Amino acid sequence: MKKTARAHTNIALVKYWGKKDTDLIIPMNGSISLTLDHFYTDTTVEFDPSLTADSFILDGQAKQDQKLVHFMNHVRKLANIKTFAHINSTNHVPTAAGLASSSSAYAALALAASSAAGLNLTAKDLSRLARKGSGSATRSIYGGFVEWIAGEDDLTSYAVPLEEHTSWKIAMIAIVLNSAQKKISSRAGMQTAQTSPYYPAWVKTANDDLKSMRQAIETRDFELLGTVAESSALKMHALNLSSKPHFSYFMPESIIAMQKVEELRTMGIPCYYTMDAGPNVKVICEEENIAAIIDHLSKVFGKDQLLVAHPGEGAKLITNEGIEAK
């Protein structure tokens, strides 16, 4: 069977940064994210008995990818099959934005591959499967606000929706900064970060951050949401600065972007920043303030560097006629 799935990227408000099991991808702490509407991946999978290996096409180009083969082996084991597959994936992210993410990639692949293999997994089991491809993909199975429960093992580490279809008019403005810097993958980065002497404090404070973030979402407390998100991101980057060897995702422009966000706050416009495993800064705000924020940011960044996203949907199977109910 041939199946196509679509999944959107998510941005963590309370970050995942470190594993207690690198093979099964069990995180050291839980995390909370917002799935976005603007950036997504479409993936088609078809198992074919005539193949002698998985074939993978990404954005029209043939690719070799060991992580992907490893993931497909998990799917084959689950479905009790030995057949290889054609996998064709397209990232719908503005060109060179540096926002292509493994979260949408493995969430879409988990749904397309499991369906094509004849499995009809529950959302919870899909999130467990997506997790084995990439940790952040666990959360992209659901739309809106999502929590990844850290758990202890394969069965207990999965995502739960906190608010799938949120009515909160919240937005994220990605500031796309071009970087010539060599990229340190999140996989390698978080492993090094675990050598930081501050790592135990990161794990210890994560539960309070999760609790505050759940409360902020429940009570629509934007200031609390933003404060906790900004603090979680800065703590994550502080681990990188203090690990052995130390490293950083900051570019001069990243710092400028963060300062602009702080300026906006002193001007009375509530907004907060977050940053992941790259130099781009994402600004969290409410819909009513988007125009004022863009206006201020465009004093130093080009309008084409500012991409606005809103809460997006969970992973879905798509047919030629459109989206299938899942």
Ligand code: FM0
């Ligand atoms: O998303 O080694 O999922 O919570 O984005 O594949 O499990 O790419 F940069 C911060 C995502 C990390 C925070 O890591 O790693 C977050 C991050 P993998 P991911």
